[in-house]
Structures are given as structure tokens and as C-alpha cells.
Amino acid sequence: MIQAKGYAAQSPETDLAPWNFERRDVGPHDVQIEILYCGVCHSDLHQIKNDWFPGIFPMVPGHEIVGRVIRTGDHVKKFKTGDLAGVGCMVDSCQECENCKAGLEQYCLEGNTQTYNGLGRDGVPTYGGYSNTIIVREEFVLHVSGKLSLAATAPLLCAGITTYSPLRHWKVGKGHKLAVLGLGGLGHMAVKFGVAFGAEVTVLSTSPSKEEAAKALGAHRFVVTSDPEQLAAVTGTFDFILDTVSAKHDMDMYLALLKTDGTHICVGVPAEGIAFQAFSLLGGRKSVAGSGIGGIPETQEMLDFCAEHNIVSEIEMIDINDITSAYERMLKGDVRYRFVIDMATLK
Ligand code: NAP
Ligand code: ZN
Numbered sequence: 001m002i003q004a005k006g007y008a009a010q011s012p013e014t015d016l017a018p019w020n021f022e023r024r025d026v027g028p029h030d031v032q033i034e035i036l037y038c039g040v041c042h043s044d045l046h047q048i049k050n051d052w053f054p055g056i057f058p059m060v061p062g063h064e065i066v067g068r069v070i071r072t073g074d075h076v077k078k079f080k081t082g083d084l085a086g087v088g089c090m091v092d093s094c095q096e097c098e099n100c101k102a103g104l105e106q107y108c109l110e111g112n113t114q115t116y117n118g119l120g121r122d123g124v125p126t127y128g129g130y131s132n133t134i135i136v137r138e139e140f141v142l143h144v145s146g147k148l149s150l151a152a153t154a155p156l157l158c159a160g161i162t163t164y165s166p167l168r169h170w171k172v173g174k175g176h177k178l179a180v181l182g183l184g185g186l187g188h189m190a191v192k193f194g195v196a197f198g199a200e201v202t203v204l205s206t207s208p209s210k211e212e213a214a215k216a217l218g219a220h221r222f223v224v225t226s227d228p229e230q231l232a233a234v235t236g237t238f239d240f241i242l243d244t245v246s247a248k249h250d251m252d253m254y255l256a257l258l259k260t261d262g263t264h265i266c267v268g269v270p271a272e273g274i275a276f277q278a279f280s281l282l283g284g285r286k287s288v289a290g291s292g293i294g295g296i297p298e299t300q301e302m303l304d305f306c307a308e309h310n311i312v313s314e315i316e317m318i319d320i321n322d323i324t325s326a327y328e329r330m331l332k333g334d335v336r337y338r339f340v341i342d343m344a345t346l347k
Helices: 042-048 150-157 159-169 185-196 208-216 228-233 251-255 296-309 320-331
Strands: 002-008 017-023 030-040 065-072 084-087 090-092 133-137 177-181 200-205 221-224 238-243 258-266 287-290 315-319 338-342
Touching: 002 133, 017 133, 030 084, 030 150, 030 320, 042 320, 065 133, 065 150, 084 150, 090 133, 150 159, 150 185, 150 296, 150 315, 150 338, 159 185, 159 238, 159 296, 177 185, 185 200, 185 238, 200 208, 208 221, 221 228, 251 258, 315 320, 320 338
Parallel strands: 177 200, 177 238, 200 221, 238 258, 258 287, 315 338
Antiparallel strands: 002 017, 030 065, 030 133, 030 338, 065 084
16 A cells, blocks of 8 residues: 545534545556645535535545646556656546546546545545545546646646636537636636637636636626626527526526527536526526536547646635635635645645
């Protein structure tokens, strides 16, 4: 076994704290990565707090991982020692079902293995990226370009692909009016991709203080959703709303902002679920859809697209000892726009 160290929650009631644990040895198809940076996703907070379902504790969160390959198994073909590498939200899947074969491993019919808070196919709990090292089968390791800031690349592994994938799937681009609901980690990446794909992008936000930053990210318009006048001005105008909100929100109010035949795409996962009136849809043949992260081929495509177009996340680098206060700020919507842990601070 390989000795690893990290930060773990021992229960939903306790803060993250240093924890030493074991990872499996490097198998013939595995890559071992020294973790350099790990992004802080709101899903980390949802999961250590058991917002969605009872978690597996101790829990080492983190699924926006960038690092360097330090060892490879004998049969590994795509990576060699010294390569830069990324790992996102999944570390395994059956690889045989129709979804896996189509490169949609996130929708594996047997269930994908999550990077943490999951059970590996060997039945052993998985531990995530708030740690010094990780061992992952090579099919789930991504190539990362050294052209861009590595720290600012880390959030692409979840926030990036989770917003890139639905925008690609629904072919959002030139001629479309896209609203990004919630300007946090996912939301700010959605703005960057929406703009890069040629859509007219409006940010719908509860935080008036984010207007300037939204415009700097390329957003064409900024709407404060608590202002009835601003909301009235965009009612019935959007082809798509990409909903990244992490907490309970008024779906009927937002559905009114869609055009006829518009689509509201949920990527945020509030603990309370989402609810709306059927009238909010049938009044304009509207759709509510959802999208989960993205498959491995599309994640690589997204990373390559970002390298080519100079797209990274806007980050605030933190010391791992400050993770609890970073969570508190994230809960208040006070993130500009992704915390990234500098793993050199893990002693
Ligand atoms: P985040 O950085 O905390 O951003 C969420 C943003 O939502 C906040 O910054 C805030 O933006 C807005 N917001 C918060 N509470 C709100 C409320 N009550 N009403 C309206 N807006 C509110 O979180 P994140 O990391 O981007 O994650 C967002 C959600 O996506 C989480 O639920 C996360 O678990 C989920 N997620 C899903 C996937 C997937 O595969 N589908 C992948 C990753 C994450 P404003 O200040 O602009 O209002
Ligand atoms: Zn995430």
C-alpha cells in the first residue's frame, strides 16, 4: 500500500483536519500522480455535510486535481513519469456499457466510481484530491497543457467540464441568448464558454457586487434577480438558462425568463431538490433538463479547447489550513471565482 496524507472530514459534524491514510499500490494500468493543486467545488461541501445522501467517512474531498505523474504501471501507454496530468470527478466505470462505449462514462449504467465518497470496483472507499498523491487507472487521467497556469487549470476538471458539456450538447452559440444563473465556480466558467461559443450571455445573480467582474469575464448583460424591474426587462428572452445554483431557488420565477421552446438546464444540485409548477413549462412549451459533469473524451476536448483559447478559471489560491474559512465564504457566495488549494501547503 502507498502511504498518503490529506485533509479529511471524520463526520458531517466535524471540520476537515489532517489525516494519514493508505492508497492502493500502482497496478499495471494505473498512474500515480503527485497532486500540485486541487480546486474547491461546492460539491465538496455538499458531500461532507451529507446534503445529498449519507457519505462515506472519513472523507477526503477534492475532484479538481492537477499534478505530475510520478509512477506508471507496466501497461500504461498514455503517460510517463514527469507528465502533467489531471483527474476530475470520476476514477472508474464499467467501460463496457453503451454509455461508457459512447464516451459518456459519467452515465455508466453500472454507475461510475466517483473520485471520493465512492466505492472503487475493489470495494475500497475512494479518497479525493485534498491530498498529496492519488492512484488512478489511466483511462481516467487527462492530459494537461503546461501552457496555462496549472493552478487555474485545476477547476476545469469539474467546473469547466460541467458547464462546457451542456453548452456543447445543446449547441449553444451564435444567435442564442444564454443566461447563466449564479456566478460562482461553475457560473463563471459558463460565462467564459458561452462567450467563446458566440452566445449573447447574461448573468442572473443575487449579488449586485459581481456586476463588474461578470462584464470583465465577457458577459454582455448583468441582471440582479432581486430587482423586479431588471427581471421584467428580460422576461421571455432567453433560449437557455444554465442553472448553477447550489441552494433552494424559485424555479417558476426563472422559467418565466425563457422564450417559447426555451430550455432550463440544471447543473446545480441544491440539497432541497428543485420544484416548479407545470404551468411554468406549458405556457411556452419549455423544457427543464439536467447535465452531469462530462465524459472522459469530452473532458480532454475541453482541456485542449481551453489550452488553445487561453481559458482558465479565475482563482483565489488558498493554504489547505484555510479550507474551513473558504467553505464559509463559498456558502455566502463570496468566491471570486474558485478557491484552489496549493498542495505545497500540506505538511
Ligand atoms: P459556488 O461557487 O458556490 O456558486 C454557486 C452560486 O450560486 C453562488 O456564487 C451564487 O451566485 C448562487 N447562489 C447561491 N445560493 C443561491 C440562492 N439561494 N439563490 C440563487 N442563487 C444562489 O458553487 P459551484 O461550485 O459553482 O457549484 C454550484 C452547484 O453545482 C453546486 O450545487 C454543486 O454541487 C453543483 N455541481 C454540479 C455538477 C454536475 O455535474 N451537475 C458538477 C459540479 C458541481 P450569485 O452570487 O451570482 O447569485
Ligand atoms: Zn465539482
